[in-house]
Amino acid sequence: MTSTPDFLSHLNPSQRQAVEHFCGPLLVVAGAGSGKTRALTYRISNLVLTHRINPENILAVTFTNKAAKEMKARIEKLFADRIAQEKHGKPLDLLAPYEQTKLRSHVYKTITKPLWIGTFHSLCARLLRMEIHKYQDEQGRKWERNFSIFDESDVQSLIKDIVVNKLNLDDRKFPPRSVRFAISNAKNQGWSPDELEANQQDFRGRVIAEVYRAYQDGLAANNALDFDDLIRVLVLLLKQNEQTLAYWHQQFHHILVDEYQDTNRTQYDMLSLLATNGADAKTFKSWQNRSVFVVGDADQSIYSFRAADFRILMGFQQDFGDDLPDDDTRTMVKLEENYRSTENILQAANVLIDNNTERIDKVLKPTRGKGEPIYCYRADDELQEADFVVGQIRQLEQQHPEVQWGDFAILYRTNAQSRAFEETLVRWAIPYTVVGGLKFYDRREVKDILAYLRLIVNPADSVSLKRVINTPRRGIGKTTMDRLTQAAQELGVPTWEILSDEATVKTLASRGSRNILGFVDMIRLWQSQVDTLPATEIIQGILDNSGYIRNLQDQDTDEAEDRIGNVKELYNAAQQFAEENGDDSLLSFLANAALASDADDKEDSTTVSMMTLHSAKGLEFPIVFLVGIEQGLFPNFRSLDDPAALEEERRLCYVGITRAQERLFLSHARERRLYGSREPAIPSAFLSELPRDLIETNTPTAIPSQGIEMFSSAPPQKKLPNTNARDWAVGDRLVHKGYGLGEVTHIFGAGNKICLAVKFPNLGKKIIDPNITVLERVE
Ligand SMILES: Nc1ncnc2c1ncn2[C@@H]1O[C@H](COP(=O)(O)OP(=O)(O)OP(=O)(O)O)[C@@H](O)[C@H]1O
Numbered sequence: 001m002t003s004t005p006d007f008l009s010h011l012n013p014s015q016r017q018a019v020e021h022f023c024g025p026l027l028v029v030a031g032a033g034s035g036k037t038r039a040l041t042y043r044i045s046n047l048v049l050t051h052r053i054n055p056e057n058i059l060a061v062t063f064t065n066k067a068a069k070e071m072k073a074r075i076e077k078l079f080a081d082r083i084a085q086e087k088h089g090k091p092l093d094l095l096a097p098y099e100q101t102k103l104r105s106h107v108y109k110t111i112t113k114p115l116w117i118g119t120f121h122s123l124c125a126r127l128l129r130m131e132i133h134k135y136q137d138e139q140g141r142k143w144e145r146n147f148s149i150f151d152e153s154d155v156q157s158l159i160k161d162i163v164v165n166k167l168n169l170d171d172r173k174f175p176p177r178s179v180r181f182a183i184s185n186a187k188n189q190g191w192s193p194d195e196l197e198a199n200q201q202d203f204r205g206r207v208i209a210e211v212y213r214a215y216q217d218g219l220a221a222n223n224a225l226d227f228d229d230l231i232r233v234l235v236l237l238l239k240q241n242e243q244t245l246a247y248w249h250q251q252f253h254h255i256l257v258d259e260y261q262d263t264n265r266t267q268y269d270m271l272s273l274l275a276t277n278g279a280d281a282k283t284f285k286s287w288q289n290r291s292v293f294v295v296g297d298a299d300q301s302i303y304s305f306r307a308a309d310f311r312i313l314m315g316f317q318q319d320f321g322d323d324l325p326d327d328d329t330r331t332m333v334k335l336e337e338n339y340r341s342t343e344n345i346l347q348a349a350n351v352l353i354d355n356n357t358e359r360i361d362k363v364l365k366p367t368r369g370k371g372e373p374i375y376c377y378r379a380d381d382e383l384q385e386a387d388f389v390v391g392q393i394r395q396l397e398q399q400h401p402e403v404q405w406g407d408f409a410i411l412y413r414t415n416a417q418s419r420a421f422e423e424t425l426v427r428w429a430i431p432y433t434v435v436g437g438l439k440f441y442d443r444r445e446v447k448d449i450l451a452y453l454r455l456i457v458n459p460a461d462s463v464s465l466k467r468v469i470n471t472p473r474r475g476i477g478k479t480t481m482d483r484l485t486q487a488a489q490e491l492g493v494p495t496w497e498i499l500s501d502e503a504t505v506k507t508l509a510s511r512g513s514r515n516i517l518g519f520v521d522m523i524r525l526w527q528s529q530v531d532t533l534p535a536t537e538i539i540q541g542i543l544d545n546s547g548y549i550r551n552l553q554d555q556d557t558d559e560a561e562d563r564i565g566n567v568k569e570l571y572n573a574a575q576q577f578a579e580e581n582g583d584d585s586l587l588s589f590l591a592n593a594a595l596a597s598d599a600d601d602k603e604d605s606t607t608v609s610m611m612t613l614h615s616a617k618g619l620e621f622p623i624v625f626l627v628g629i630e631q632g633l634f635p636n637f638r639s640l641d642d643p644a645a646l647e648e649e650r651r652l653c654y655v656g657i658t659r660a661q662e663r664l665f666l667s668h669a670r671e672r673r674l675y676g677s678r679e680p681a682i683p684s685a686f687l688s689e690l691p692r693d694l695i696e697t698n699t700p701t702a703i704p705s706q707g708i709e710m711f712s713s714a715p716p717q718k719k720l721p722n723t724n725a726r727d728w729a730v731g732d733r734l735v736h737k738g739y740g741l742g743e744v745t746h747i748f749g750a751g752n753k754i755c756l757a758v759k760f761p762n763l764g765k766k767i768i769d770p771n772i773t774v775l776e777r778v779e
């Protein structure tokens with residue numbers, strides 16, 4: 001027995017049990033803020049400190065790079081403190097600055113640097129840099145150690161090239177982004193192209209498998225891997241090479257994983273291979289000197305769209321071969337105290353998540369005082385919502401000297417919501433950071449539309465021209481463009497001038513000339529409107545006629561939907577600018593947008609954090625604003641008629657609420673500007689699930705008094721398979737499960753690719769895809 005190091009006194013008995021557990025598999029399941037991540041961090045320290053494990057032999061997986069950095073910093077501090085105590089008899093902070101630096105760099109070199117801490121992706125990339133030359137795929141393709149990691153835009157262009165040029169397919173039927181999504185899913189399941197083909201036997205599945213095959217050729221030809229490959233290829237490599245696997249199995253005696261509920265199959269395969277040297281995990285018995293330690297919370301599983309599967313967490317004990325009963329404390333520890341949030345916040349979270357059916361019940365007790373009530377604010381619109389949030393931030397920062405900008409977080413469901421807050425923060429000169437994402441004006445789709453606008457007001461802007469001429473694809477190839485650009489350079493004129501000369505275009509771009517001339521006409525039309533029409537109408541024209549939105553709609557993925565949201569948000573920005581400044585010209589709006597994108601980034605601790613709920617997992621903030629809690633936004637529209645998706649939205653809400661330590665503010669708007677028109681919004685049903693007595697409001701209607709029917713059982717539901725344009729007519733009446741009775745006012749699209757605009761009496765107009773949303777027709 002080793003004596004217990006004093007730093008373990010910062011832990012409760014269950015955490016200590018988890019930390020002191022030495023060899024064999026151990027699962028820690030517990031609710032939010034119960035100290036899982038803390039236990040994992042202390043466990044690493046304890047392995048090194050008490051058991052004298054070489055840091056090189058420890059592999060720890062975190063969910064984000066930021067979490068990895070934080071974990072390393074904490075371990076470093078812990079060790080530095082300890083050495084300071086032992087050597088100098090005082091804590092690190094009390095040493096002379098140069099002593100502190102010396103000590104820290106010593107700890108860094110000997111302890112934190114050799115540890116293998118990182119995300120699945122970063123750890124796999126590191127291993128592949130050493131080993132990939134030993135790998136060969138089923139076609140005999142090989143990679144070198146200096147391989148590139150393709151980012152999303154590299155991947156998109158490779159897939160587009162395959163679909164259009166190699167396989168001669170219509171990229172409207174096979175939009176690169178959705179093909180990419182299908183390939184990514186297959187990779188996350190661990191499927192090769194052949195396995196995908198075997199699993200998806202319809203025509204579409206076979207085509208995607210074909211693209212997948214060619215895509216892997218393309219990656220190999222570029223000596224490149226995509227993000228999913230980093231994990232998948234490592235798994236295949238370890239399966240192919242017994243010696244390599246044995247080597248790394250020997251290296252990693254202790255494996256630790258945070259946020260285990262969001263692990264997918266491939267990631268699980270990697271862990272179990274390394275842990276058991278490829279032996280069947282169920283029968284693996286050689287646990288002397290090694291451990292697998294995972295922590296997680298099934299209620300916080302929010303990445304099913306990336307093939308994460310919380311059943312992997314639930315199956316941990318079985319998978320790792322224990323015959324002991326599931327609640328045996330030798331393989332499982334439960335933590336039941338929450339140290340993060342005040343009692344009010346915690347109770348709200350507990351009550352909310354209790355509405356989910358698919359969960360294991362667990363206890364989460366408060367350790368802190370009741371705290372302030374939760375505050376729910378009903379705003380008139382999204383601008384007033386932003387004013388309220390930023391007003392609160394300013395007030396709290398001024399009233400409490402200890403409160404800093406870094407104590408605040410604004411959490412939202414979709415990226416497009418950030419804009420109103422960003423602009424209000426900029427106006428008050430409050431520094432902010434958009435965590436895990438780009439600021440609104442830095443987003444690709446926003447920049448694309450701004451490039452259209454710039455080109456319209458300034459035809460000499462050849463950079464913008466280049467950005468938009470083939471975005472979306474108009475069959476204007478790179479070679480053609482290069483030729484035209486070169487001609488322009490030789491003549492010393494902007495490319496636009498070459499393009500607007502019909503004869504020149506016809507000579508220089510024989511095949512693509514029609515497409516180019518079409519593009520030029522389109523831009524000219526908008527140019528002719530600049531002096532007479534407001535910016536909003538020109539933006540509207542671009543959204544309707546450039547094909548940009550249609551292209552995104554065709555991709556039909558969550559990411560594309562997010563992009564559409566951002567593009568439409570730009571329309572709102574123009575509208576708002578015009579209203580506030582009494583100037584609706586495109587030129588003024590563009591000047592304003594250029595300034596807004598220039599707000600610079602600062603350190604996290606001194607800035608207000610803004611992020612989506614997904615990026616907030618694992619983090620905590622003293623003061624949290626959860627905004628836009630409206631039906632159709634949060635829970636999002638797609639989940640309204642899908643019970644499993646709705647439960648995931650509720651888990652996301654649970655994650656959001658449990659980020660707050662001291663204060664929690666909820667907000668929603670009475671109406672929200674959506675695509676130019678103001679649309680009434682109704683408060684989220686999640687609000688009506690929260691305990692009313694814990695919440696203060698600005699108006700009695702801020703919280704719906706009775707539960708909103710998420711699912712109305714009244715009319716029998718009949719799924720409409722493959723709804724066609726012919727099936728619907730303007731004036732049709734229908735019932736939507738989340739929104740109630742409505743009337744079709746418009747039909748977009750054709751064939752079976754259609755969307756309906758439906759007007760709901762209390763809610764305004766919503767755009768609905770009848771092929772994914774169940775609508776009950778009312779005669
Ligand atoms: N035994 C303890 N005593 C006091 N504070 C603790 C204890 N354990 C954890 N904490 C503190 O409680 C907060 C939450 O801990 P931690 O982030 O480890 O929880 P978690 O279970 O990982 O949460 P999440 O599920 O959100 O990832 C942190 O501020 C942490 O420092």
Ligand SMILES: [Mg+2]
Pocket residue numbers: 036037038258618
């Ligand atoms: Mg955690």
